[in-house]
Amino acid sequence: MKAVVMAKGMVMAHRPLPMLNSMFSRSSVSFAESVFFQGCVAPLSTLRARGVRIRSYQGCSSSGNGGGSSPWTRRAFVVSASSSTGDEKQPSVGFLGLGIMGTAMARNLIMAGYDVTVWNRSTSKCDPLISEGAKRGESPEQTAAACDVTFAMLADPAGAMEVACGPQGAVKGLSAGKGYVDVSTVDDETSKAIAEAVRKTGAEFLEAPVSGSKKPAVDGTLIFLTAGDKPLFERASPMLDVMGKSKFYLGEVGNGAAMKLVVNMVMGSMMASFSEGLLLGAKTGLDPKTIIEVIGQGAISAPMFAMKGPSMVEGQYPTAFPLKHQQKDLRLAVELADKVGQPTPIAAAVNDLYAQAKSNGLGDEDFSAIIEALKVNVNA
Ligand SMILES: NC(=O)C1=CN([C@@H]2O[C@H](COP(=O)(O)OP(=O)(O)OC[C@H]3O[C@@H](n4cnc5c(N)ncnc54)[C@H](OP(=O)(O)O)[C@@H]3O)[C@@H](O)[C@H]2O)C=CC1
Numbered sequence: 001m002k003a004v005v006m007a008k009g010m011v012m013a014h015r016p017l018p019m020l021n022s023m024f025s026r027s028s029v030s031f032a033e034s035v036f037f038q039g040c041v042a043p044l045s046t047l048r049a050r051g052v053r054i055r056s057y058q059g060c061s062s063s064g065n066g067g068g069s070s071p072w073t074r075r076a077f078v079v080s081a082s083s084s085t086g087d088e089k090q091p092s093v094g095f096l097g098l099g100i101m102g103t104a105m106a107r108n109l110i111m112a113g114y115d116v117t118v119w120n121r122s123t124s125k126c127d128p129l130i131s132e133g134a135k136r137g138e139s140p141e142q143t144a145a146a147c148d149v150t151f152a153m154l155a156d157p158a159g160a161m162e163v164a165c166g167p168q169g170a171v172k173g174l175s176a177g178k179g180y181v182d183v184s185t186v187d188d189e190t191s192k193a194i195a196e197a198v199r200k201t202g203a204e205f206l207e208a209p210v211s212g213s214k215k216p217a218v219d220g221t222l223i224f225l226t227a228g229d230k231p232l233f234e235r236a237s238p239m240l241d242v243m244g245k246s247k248f249y250l251g252e253v254g255n256g257a258a259m260k261l262v263v264n265m266v267m268g269s270m271m272a273s274f275s276e277g278l279l280l281g282a283k284t285g286l287d288p289k290t291i292i293e294v295i296g297q298g299a300i301s302a303p304m305f306a307m308k309g310p311s312m313v314e315g316q317y318p319t320a321f322p323l324k325h326q327q328k329d330l331r332l333a334v335e336l337a338d339k340v341g342q343p344t345p346i347a348a349a350v351n352d353l354y355a356q357a358k359s360n361g362l363g364d365e366d367f368s369a370i371i372e373a374l375k376v377n378v379n380a
């Protein structure tokens with residue numbers, strides 16, 4: 001099967017798909033970059049007119065290979081030539097909520113050639129994506145009415161409910177044949193309430209919270225934890241593949257939310273424990289950089305420690321995952337545990353710590369700033 005490699009909306013090379021998959025493995029980025037700089041064959045509009053359709057996406061980071069730093073030059077798409085009739089129309093996509101995650105995810109859909117309409121409460125956040133080819137949605141209702149499938153990436157349960165079911169909510173624009181995919185991290189009850197409202201319109205619902213933070217969102221390597229209407233899962237899969245590296249279908253609505261809360265409950269505790277370790281070691285005179293190195297070589301090594309540790313030692317917390325959202329997830333996890341009767345004393349204690357950090361003004365910092373709350377406690 002022949003396929004097409006594209007970057008920045010331009011065709012770069014035609015190769016058999018298995019060859020492309022190996023060429024564009026994460027270790028062969030330099031080839032992607034050289035292909036990018038050497039050739040372009042046809043613009044995306046020509047491909048669309050010919051019925052070419054995106055099949056999958058490889059997030060090729062150029063870092064360390066001397067490539068450009070612009071997100072436009074850091075990736076390539078693999079698209080398959082469509083059937084000779086080219087009769088499968090690409091769905092139009094709505095994206096509601098352009099925060100840290102939503103902006104990067106919507107951008108990947110635009111770059112993959114989808115017809116994307118974006119909406120955000122603070123409208124100025126739409127502007128960069130509009131200049132990259134998106135249409136401006138007037139409201140969640142109008143966006144959902146205009147699109148085949150609409151994604152929502154909101155801060156919390158209240159935001160997700162407002163955007164789906166509020167006065168100008170997406171539900172008012174939905175009808176049979178459309179789909180609503182909520183990728184926000186919320187609790188199962190919120191997700192079920194949105195599912196019910198969506199399904200009453202005849203549209204389909206999928207919850208699809210993501211594991212992975214700002215960089216995986218930029219690189220298109222998120223992990224989708226989906227549940228809900230299977231036909232919508234199948235219909236949305238090409239879009240999920242553009243934004244992510246894998247996807248799990250977990251059955252009934254609520255299971256995706258629960259999976260996401262389990263992941264983030266563990267993550268919040270890990271970060272708090274790592275912070276305690278760094279501070280304890282430093283108090284005893286150990287070099288924190290050596291602590292990070294030792295941890296990185298053993299059984300408790302984690303990409304998160306390697307990635308965040310060095311900046312934590314410098315007292316820097318560039319926001320990828322805001323601390324206020326980590327606290328929200330711990331709170332929701334503890335509430336879920338309470339509902340199903342599972343003791344989670346560690347998560348409950350860690351939730352209190354994050355809540356305290358949030359009330360001390362750290363909410364908009366990265367969640368790794370939790371170490372600051374422990375410095376305050378220790379010195380108090
Ligand atoms: N950052 C991360 O690493 C990850 C985050 N998540 C989850 O994804 C979701 C989004 O996270 P992130 O992008 O980081 O968050 P941000 O805080 O950057 O963005 C939040 C978005 O929600 C919107 N919003 C909040 N409340 C409302 C409301 N009442 N009505 C309409 N819009 C609202 C904001 O609009 P406005 O711009 O107007 O404020 C903004 O678009 C959260 O549920 C988070 O837990 C999941 C995985 C990773």
Ligand SMILES: O=CCCC(=O)O
Pocket residue numbers: 185210211212213263264267321
């Ligand atoms: O929810 C935020 C980050 C989650 C993750 O990195 O898996």
